[in-house]
Amino acid sequence: MKTAFSVQQIASGPCFSYLLESEGQALLIDPHITKADVYRQGLLKKGLRLAGIVDTHTHADHISSAAILVREYRCPLYMSPKAVSSLTPKRLSQGDAIEFGSARLDVWESPGHTDDSIALVGGGCIFTGDVLLIGSVGRTDFQNGSPGDMFDTLARFKTLADDTVVYPAHDYKNRTQSTMGQEKRQNPFMAQTDKQAFVADAGSKILPKPFNMDRIIQVNRQGTAREIEFIAAEQVKERLDKGWQILDVRRPDEYKAVRIMPSVNIPMDALASRLPQLTAGTKWILSCRSGGRAAIAAGVLLAAGLQDFCVAGDSLNGWLKKGYPVIREKVPMSLERQVRMIAGGLVAAGALLAILFSKWFLIIPLWVGCGLFYAGVSDSCMMGMLLMKLPYNKRAMEKQAAPGGSCSLGGGSCAMDAGKTGGTCAM
Numbered sequence: 001m002k003t004a005f006s007v008q009q010i011a012s013g014p015c016f017s018y019l020l021e022s023e024g025q026a027l028l029i030d031p032h033i034t035k036a037d038v039y040r041q042g043l044l045k046k047g048l049r050l051a052g053i054v055d056t057h058t059h060a061d062h063i064s065s066a067a068i069l070v071r072e073y074r075c076p077l078y079m080s081p082k083a084v085s086s087l088t089p090k091r092l093s094q095g096d097a098i099e100f101g102s103a104r105l106d107v108w109e110s111p112g113h114t115d116d117s118i119a120l121v122g123g124g125c126i127f128t129g130d131v132l133l134i135g136s137v138g139r140t141d142f143q144n145g146s147p148g149d150m151f152d153t154l155a156r157f158k159t160l161a162d163d164t165v166v167y168p169a170h171d172y173k174n175r176t177q178s179t180m181g182q183e184k185r186q187n188p189f190m191a192q193t194d195k196q197a198f199v200a201d202a203g204s205k206i207l208p209k210p211f212n213m214d215r216i217i218q219v220n221r222q223g224t225a226r227e228i229e230f231i232a233a234e235q236v237k238e239r240l241d242k243g244w245q246i247l248d249v250r251r252p253d254e255y256k257a258v259r260i261m262p263s264v265n266i267p268m269d270a271l272a273s274r275l276p277q278l279t280a281g282t283k284w285i286l287s288c289r290s291g292g293r294a295a296i297a298a299g300v301l302l303a304a305g306l307q308d309f310c311v312a313g314d315s316l317n318g319w320l321k322k323g324y325p326v327i328r329e330k331v332p333m334s335l336e337r338q339v340r341m342i343a344g345g346l347v348a349a350g351a352l353l354a355i356l357f358s359k360w361f362l363i364i365p366l367w368v369g370c371g372l373f374y375a376g377v378s379d380s381c382m383m384g385m386l387l388m389k390l391p392y393n394k395r396a397m398e399k400q401a402a403p404g405g406s407c408s409l410g411g412g413s414c415a416m417d418a419g420k421t422g423g424t425c426a427m
C-alpha cells in the first residue's frame with residue numbers, strides 16, 4: 001500500500017501548514033501567505049518537486065499562498081468541489097486520492113466547519129483542516145458551516161484507529177499534534193453522542209467574526225494574494241532614508257527598551273483594532289525582535305488591503321548585528337518576569353533545602369506550585385498583586401499612568417494575548 005511520507009509542520013502564529021515528502025516529491029497542505037519562502041527553501045534544500053497543493057477549505061482567518069505557489073511551481077491545487085475559486089483547482093471528492101512519490105492520501109469530504117472542507121487520510125495520519133482541532137473543533141457559524149454536518153464528520157473520524165496521528169490546521173495553545181485515541185477520550189465534541197445536543201451546543205456559541213473575514217475570503221477565492229516582501233537590514237536602512245517608517249509590533253516594554261527610529265509601536269495584539277491609525281500614504285517596514293511577529297503582522301495588513309509595506313526579515317536582531325543606531329531606555333522589569341524569577345527561585349531553594357536538611361522544606365515548592373495553579377485557574381496572581389505594592393513597582397505604575405508613559409508593567413506575553421484573541425476558527 002502507498003503510504004510512506006515524512007511530515008514537516010510549519011507554524012505561522014496559530015495556523016499550521018504541512019510539507020509532506022515522499023521519494024523526491026512533496027505535497028503542501030494549507031500554505032500560509034507569510035511562509036511562501038519557507039516552503040521554497042524546504043523544497044530547494046531537499047531537491048523536491050512540488051507535486052501539488054491542498055487547501056483543506058477556503059480559509060477565512062488568513063490568506064493562503066496557494067495562488068502564488070501554483071503559478072510558480074505549475075502544480076495542481078486540490079480543493080473540494082464546493083470550494084469557490086478562480087484558480088481552477090482539481091476537485092477532490094469522497095473516495096478520491098492524492099498520490100505523490102510512493103505516498104497516497106485518501107480524501108474524506110468533511111463538512112461542518114465549512115461546506116467545502118476536506119480531510120486527508122493515509123500513512124497513519126489525518127490532516128483535519130479546521131474540522132477537528134486538538135481538544136476542540138472548528139466553528140460552524142459561517143461559510144455554510146453546519147453543526148449537524150460536523151457531528152456526522154466527527155462520527156466518521158471516530159472510525160479511524162486510535163493511533164492515527166491528528167494534524168490540525170490550527171492550534172491556539174502551542175500544541176502541535178494529537179492522536180485519534182486522545183481526541184476520542186479528551187475532546188468533548190468527539191465524546192458527544194447526542195446529535196441534537198451537539199447541534200444545540202454549537203449553535204449557542206456566539207463568537208466574533210475573524211478580523212476582515214470578508215476581504216480574506218475574497219482574496220482566497222479570487223487567487224489575488226500577493227507576495228510579502230522580506231528585506232535585510234541594509235535595505236531597511238536605505239528605505240528609512242527614503243522616508244519609509246518602521247511599524248514595530250513588539251510589546252511596549254520591549255519597544256521602549258531598544259528601538260529603531262523613526263518608528264511607531266503598535267503591539268501585535270492591538271494591531272487589528274488600531275489599523276485605522278496607520279497614516280495613509282506612509283510606507284511601512286514591519287519589524288519585531290527577530291521577524292516572526294512582523295511576518296504575522298504582514299498577514300494582518302495584507303488582509304486589511306494595505307499594499308505599501310514590507311517586513312524587516314531579521315528585524316531588530318539584524319539591525320543590531322549591523323551595528324546601526326538604536327535608542328535604548330532603562331525599563332522596569334515586567335511583573336510577569338518578576339513573578340517567574342521569584343517563583344523559580346523559591347522552588348529551587350525549597351528543593352535544595354529539602355535535599356540538604358529536611359524533606360519538610362518541600363512545603364515551599366508545593367506551596368509555590370499550588371499558588372501558580374490557582375493563579376492559572378482564577379487568572380489572578382497573588383504574588384503579582386503583592387509585588388505591585390512594592391515602591392519600585394508603584395513608581396513604575398505611576399509613570400505608566402502619566403501621559404506618554406510606557407506600558408512596561410503590562411506583563412502578559414504576546415503569545416498569551418494571541419491565544420486569547422486569536423481563536424478565530426475554534427468553536
Ligand SMILES: [Fe+2]
Pocket residue numbers: 057058059060061113130138425
Ligand atoms: Fe477555517
